[in-house]
Amino acid sequence: MEINEIKDFQVAENFTKYVQIDTQSDVNSPTVPSTEKQKNLSRVLVEELLALGISDAHLDEKGYVYATIPSNSTKKVPVICFCSHVDTSPDSSGTDVKPLIHKNYQGQDLVLPDDQEVVIRFAEHPDLKEQIGNDIVTASGKTLLGADDKAGVAEIMDAARLLMKHPEIKHGDIKILFTPDEEIGRGVDHVDLKKLGADYGYTMDGEKAGTLEDETFSADGVQLKIDGISIHPGYAKGKMINALKIAADIIENLPKNRLSPETTSGKEGFVHPTSISGSVEEAQVNFIIRDHDSQKLASHEAELEAIVKKVIANYAGAKYSFKVSEQYRNMKEVLDQHPRVVDIAMMGIERAGMKAIKRSIRGGTDGSRLSFMGLPCPNIFAGGHAFHGKQEWVSVQDMQKAVLTILHIAALWEEVA
Secondary structure (H helix, E strand, C coil), rough: CHHCCCCCCHHHHHHHCCCCCEEECCCCHHHHHHCHHHHHCCCCCCCCHCCCCCCCECCCCCEEEEEEECCCCCCCCEEEEEEEEEEEECCCCCCCCCCCEEEECCCCCCEEECCCCCCCCCCHHHHHHHHCCCEEEEECCCCCCCCCHHHHHHHHHHHHHHHHHCCCCCCCCCEEECCCHHHHHCCCCCHHHHCCCCCCEEEEEEECCCEEEECCEEEEEEEEECCCCCHHHHHCCCCCHHHHHHHHHHHHHCCCCCCCCHHCCCCHHHEEEEEEEHHHHHHEEEEEEEEEEEEHHHHHHHHHHHHHHHHHCCCCCEEEEEEEEEEECCCHHHHHHHHHHHHHHHHHHHHHCHHHHEEEECCCHHHHHHHHHCCCCCCCCCCCCCCCCCEEEHHHHHHHHHHHHHHHHHHHHHHHH
């Protein structure tokens, strides 16, 4: 059977099952994984993989699922990994998700029944124009959907089933990796690449069908701590130095018309305060620093620290500390050294019947860090849209195209070996 003749997909059934399992991660938790409930889905995935005959599927104590679809080729084929994350964003509730399938979509606004003020409007979601006649999956209005990244999980699982069912699709060893805590930046903190044993990888965590992302932001974090002086407010004249007011003053002095998420697009970078906390005596502001050009991060951080110094100078006796931590780097720096991993993905997308579109992400993926850890790993579409909120949606047909793309990539690596 030709790959594109496959019709017996189960990806929609997988997806609607998985999104009902709450896997929200928690940035404030020190545990690994950050929430134990992420393992509830991971255990289901291991059971399903074992039932397919993938005998080494297992969940480790850190919340990672590893599995191998054995090679059925006589060739020496590079080992390929497909990876997705099981957790959903802390930005919107992932509890009691009710997936709804809107069959044969005809361009109407989608009013979500559990909160009719949540409307997915055709005019506000331009990608819906390409979905006429398709089946759209949404949540019910009270939660996010979880397409980020349970669409990717469902696609990898269906592709695994089809590879086991269709031995005529020749491939090398295929590794499967499901990670926790991607949404809070810890997705590959504890991955065992030696155990995984892959040469190249693909995260199934992108958006629009047909897209491949080989370039991400480079990212740093800045932790700014401000030391003030606390005095009883009734006797504070000339003595109190309010750290919270200094923090607010620093934020107020950030650039207004540039270098912020609200005023940048494309490959422009930004400095973005993400949280502020503390008291009169001590305050903390956390920033994320982003740019596609890694060299520009230092200049953005220098500009931020110059603002801090200028403001602090107005508060005699105040002190500060400025800690920069590396988060991830633009995966293009690695992928440009391994062009075949991107070329084969583009060919796989084309063979699945789509126009392949290469683009950059104004963000990052597990693939960013995996690439720098030694596993070159571009990001392939999973089909979801409007991530992290109640208007999130995905097309069943786009998920099916992602399954076909995985099958074609697996076959292409064997073909060119």
